[in-house]
Amino acid sequence: MRVGVGFSSANDPSAAGQVASEQAVRQSGSPVITLVLTTDNYDQERVLSAVKRVIGNSRLVGACVPGVIVNARLYKRGVGICTVSGEGVEAVTHLQRNISQHSYRKGEKAGEALLEKGGETPGTVLLFPDGFAANISGLLRGLYNVMGPAFEYIGGGSGDNLRFYRTYQFTEEGISSDAVAAAVIRGINFQMCLSHGWxxxxxxxxxxxxxxxxxxxxxxxxxxxxxxxxxxxxxxxxxxxxxxxxxxxxxxxxxxxxxxxxxxxxxxxxxxxxxxxxxxxxxxxxxGDTASLLAAAEEVSKKALNTPAAPKTFMVFDCVSRYLLMGEDFSREMEAIAKNIKAEIPVIGMLSFGEISSISGTPLFYNKTIVAAAGW
Structure with a gap:
């Protein structure tokens, strides 16, 4: 498995998407799956069009988020890209729209589509629901009802830059709001951990x-x-x-x-x-206080990185409310996460409107929490 991470804060959305994608692909080679995280300062269509021109036939999943984390640094404006290639790595994606209406059933439909596209072989389900949608917990229950315990689940709610107006979710199928962008990834092992410090x-x-x-x-x-x-x-x-x-x-x-x-x-x-x-x-x-939140941040990265083989990537979903609460001290949270990560391990992540993990056995929706996963 080869993983690449790229980032650009260029003002032009096409340039930002292209530069970040090219950086990532130079490291990974032609990708099987591409993760795209953008802030809401951009025309999302233009970003995605530029990314697609670079990644070719790769599957794509991602969302608009309040902040992008690349190599354990937070950016309030920019495009972050993570590309993964390698023999045995497989991925399918699905964009389920209108998740606020009949959320449980929409979760079931998303699960049915992912199984139809990729089969029932176990893998990791990567999820980016609209963080402003109603009943995301119900959506996850419906998804789990169809896909079951053979899969692991991880992700985060998408959002804007705290205007609480509109956010976007996307796959190679297109862009939507009030949706969940989902991918099933196989051929990569993930060790997940979560903590909150409250x-x-x-x-x-x-x-x-x-x-x-x-x-x-x-x-x-x-x-x-x-x-x-x-x-x-x-x-x-x-x-x-x-x-x-x-x-x-x-x-x-x-x-x-x-x-x-x-x-x-x-x-x-x-x-x-x-x-x-x-x-x-x-x-x-x-x-909670700054000390307890920082301790949780260090704990989550340390435990996630305790893998049986050397990790080749690290993903983090960090609640936006922790950023709001900690203010200038949030840079210390990033430092606490990075403390246990070797420099050669590419890091990609986001500020999230709710965090998703199945560390308890079933996928649950968390608040004010850090969810992390190391992959190998």
Whole structure:
């Protein structure tokens, strides 16, 4: 297996796509699968057209993201490309549109299409859902219902540069919004790891009324009222400031927590979350600081790189809310991830609107988390 990584922040979208692709292909040779990550400063069609001219018949998968990570450095503007070639490496892709409508069924349809194109031989499913879409967790359940436990799943929600307006997902089939771009890759082994650095604080609480991403009541009280009392803050206008510091944690097996990120205080006293929270869910308020987040970043790269053979690539999906929370300290998170990565290992990644991993056995959608995978 040969892997190449390229990057360009050229102003012209065609030039950025071409330069980044040429850099990657010079390292990998003619690719079997090409990963494309762009920021929303570009005409996506022109970027993709330029990339396709360079990569030829390679399969293509990717998305528009808030930030591109190349060789453990974050870029807020640019095009990042990862190309993979080698004997035995195989890939198929699928672009499933309109995932907000009947999300579970759309996940099933995506799984059916991937199996029809590539067969049932186990591999790794790389996923880029629209991070603004409703019920991504349902989408993943539908996908898993069709494809099952023989596959591993990894990816991240796409997004824009924090305008929360529109984002794009793409394969060689085309470009869409409200879609999931998916690829099944075979012939590459991946070791995945995830960590977040958040810890529980206070007593458990119960989400007593919720629908989709909106929580109406916590402990039988209006959600905003109860949540604000728990964190000791009451100014609705400052909700984003304190909600970023105090997400909810849903306990799971092994004493770990899945993080759920409050997004917006609603006029009716409810709270809109980034990801769905089922009614009657037990949750705990979580807290973290720079030290705990950085420790999680170092841990995730160290564990992912503990592979039985020398890794040849490293992928990282790092939640955009960690970037917003840490501010200037986020460069230290990149340094913590890079600490365990040898200089010759190409790194590609993104700031994500939610992270996907099947490290628990089934694909789950995470918030405020780092998911990493080393491939060989």
């Amino acid at each position: 810890r529980p604080v206070g007593e458990p609480l119960m989400v007593t009324k919720a629908k989709g991403r909106k929580v109406y009541e916590i402990d039988g009280l209006p959600a905003l009222e109860r949540y604000s009392a728990l964190v000791g803050a009451y100014d609705k206008n400052d909700f984003s400031c304190y909600s970023m510091k105090y997400p909810l944690g849903l306990p799971c097996a092994g004493g770990e927590f899945i993080i759920r990120d409050p997004l917006k205080a609603e006029e009716d006293g409810g709270i809109l979350f980034v990801t769905e929270i089922p009614e009657n869910t037990i949750a705990t308020l979580m807290e």
